[in-house]
Amino acid sequence: MELEVELLQALERADLPQMQKEVVHTHLFKHERWPWKQIVRPLLTQSAKVPGSMPYGKGEMPNPLLAAAPRKEASYASH
Secondary structure, three states: OHHHHHHHHHHHHOOOOHHHHHHHHHHHHOOOEEEEEEOHHHHHHOOOOOOOOOOOEEEEEEOHHHHOOOOOOOOOOOO
């Protein structure tokens, strides 16, 4: 997968300390869900229009790197 390869290369180029590299790698490649910041929906649903305010929400989505990975088929014994 191209995205995975690019992220791994970027992680190597970032030259992070090993502990930080492991944290980033775990969050990118092992967690089933990724956090994301919601911007449009909170803007549309805010009730009080405060000048200069930028409401936001937090959401989660499936990790696209795991969702795109080939899944192992369960083997069933035939009877």
